[in-house]
Amino acid sequence: MSRPFVTVSRSRSEAVQFRAILAATYPVFLVAAVLQRLRPGSTAPAGPRRSVFGEARAMALSAIPFAFMG
Numbered sequence: 001m002s003r004p005f006v007t008v009s010r011s012r013s014e015a016v017q018f019r020a021i022l023a024a025t026y027p028v029f030l031v032a033a034v035l036q037r038l039r040p041g042s043t044a045p046a047g048p049r050r051s052v053f054g055e056a057r058a059m060a061l062s063a064i065p066f067a068f069m070g
Helices: 003-038 051-069
Strands: none
Touching: 003 051
16 A cells, blocks of 8 residues: 555655756856857757847756656
8 A cells, every 4th residue: 555655755855856867967057058159150950049148048848857767
């Protein structure tokens, strides 16, 4: 009977870890997104352009899952 409780607790723990890693890495990706925008000759991606904050969030969300692999 304690198995579902352990699963929920582990899931919450992983969610907290994910948010902590997101909070720690977001500023790094924000700086990267700003520098990418300011770089002369940078090509705009096809499709709608996101804000710098949206780009930083997308970069962080695509990189963070690698921390949970293994």
